[in-house]
Amino acid sequence: MRTLTYRDGINEALHEEMATDPSVFVYGIDVGDHKRIFGTTKNLVEDFGEERCFSTPLAEDTLVGFGLGAALTGQRPVNVHMRVDFLLLAMNQLFNMVTTWRYGSGGSLKVPFVIRAIIGRGWGQSYQHSKSLQSMFAHFPGLRVVMPATPADAKGMLKAAIRSDDPVLMIEHRWLYDAEGQVGGADLVAPLEGAAVLRPGTDLTIAATSWMNVEAMHAATILARSGVSCEVVDIRSVAPLDDTTVAMSVAKTGYCIVADTDWVPYGLGAELAARLHNTCFGMLKAPVKRVGCAFTHCPSARPLENNFYPSARHIVREAEALLELPPTDLDGEDFYSYEKKFRGPF
């Protein structure tokens, strides 16, 4: 084990899988330019050649269909999109084609296809460069949707995604790219399914996706000062969704807040709440609460942006209301921002 950033974890996963499996290739808009997708595709062109890592025309829908064709004929393509928002251009290929092809072939064809998409946030990205949209993608059958939060999962889940015979959408939060953590070597492969307990606790369950795990861990630290023991559950895979691990936590704590990077209405929180109401209705001491983006468009101006995005502050306030605690003074608290990035470890 050594310390590695989330960004380098992704890069290492691509290097290792491309080295061991010649059918793996990486393509997409600007994957081969000098910036190399925030460094995640660094040295792939140099090490594997233009045939296996190449920049493409700007044609998102066609690029996803192209990946399907390659996957059906023996390749393991990895298609990268610099913003999740751009995938809205590819909805036809994603959900009329990629997710249906195995079914339509009576199971005789498989679709080993990875799509990486990045959530942009901060420095005035505003409303077309900042969406995460995991609930929408998870609404359709036939697609795995994963959101690694730790550097180890960034590497391990991407490797598992590339080896999977299912189409996998991996949504990466840009603010996690600098996070450092202990990451295994070439033998590291993380399960594509299953939630993980990041911090054990007894009083309140916080189930979080992607970046919201960082905020949840911060909130847990603040709440601990008020004597509240939080259990933070990293959802990891949105589809399929492991509600059992969350339910086991809720059986212990009786309270649950779902902290998601997406908008709240019709979101992961609603799905998880419905499932928890089915599996542990009698054990819940209060209804499941949801924290997510304000239901408006993402603004560019910083003061508005701070109110748009959910943070540790929102989780703390929600927890206090839930547990009927007086509000903690958060005036001196240093919250994460574009300038003050989380660097780990969890």
Added chain:
Amino acid sequence: MTTAQELYRRMYLIRAAEDAIVERYPQNDMKSPMHMSAGAEAIAAAVCLAIGTDSLCLSSYRSHGTYLARTLETDRFFAEMYGKRGGTADGRAGSMHLSAPEHGYLGASAIVASVIPVAAGAAFSLKRQGKSGVVAVFFGDGAIDEGNFWESLNFACARRLPVLFVCEDNGFAVHTPAHVRHGYTSITDIVSRFRISAAETETTNASELHGVTERLLEDMRAHDRPGFVRMQYCRYLEHVGVNEDFSAGYRSRDDAQPFLAADPVATHRQRLLEAGVSEDWIAQLERGIRAQVVRSIELAMAAPCPDESDLFKDVMTHANAYVS
């Protein structure tokens, strides 16, 4: 069999299978929207024969012709039409989503133009693996209105992918004629400005279409680039369904008359006779194909329906984790 005989075999199979569908569709046992290939038999037969078995193909939802020309089989075809086990997807896909990966036919889509990018990806695969052959993708003239067509054309030309774009032009996108949809005169002129081998023809003579395709494939190989061909035909039946619609108002029987008079199956039969193929040989081939079709329909009707558990099969590599 000569090439001309092979072409007739494919065209007659398509015609016989579809005639059987027209005859039995009113019985309401084939519960799937039918987009019939009648009138376009020569295109499927010519292209599928010319590209050879090392090539791959994909098509639009008007896929009966391509499927039958490629596979020559009717058991799985009819089982799928009847929604039965033993169909290409055990009855879950229907007429619009036929596939036969074992014959290099990767599938069909009911979203116009959506298979074109898939063909580009498959062609990239063939090229990477150093395999011979091309990926032929069949689409109607409505598909050339779509972004997927232009994006794939551009991408395939930029990367020199062995894709053969086959535009089966019947003059209508559903019921809307080309002049209403096109801000240009000739699609082939425009496509030929790309780095591609391009051709077009008005003939429905299967042997001529076969020749056009072979020359195009040679040019593609010689220049290491994709190809585009526009082939014209008349859709004999309605856009979806098994009836004629010359009285619907958007076209007339008079418009179709030149195509009906030059019916690709009947004229090819006549040319075979003129070339010295015996009436006996042709009649025996036709009898054999008709018997094959009848047998496949009987098998399909007798086949079991899918199990209830099949509902969740083949969505992903394991049972659908959403359903508990």
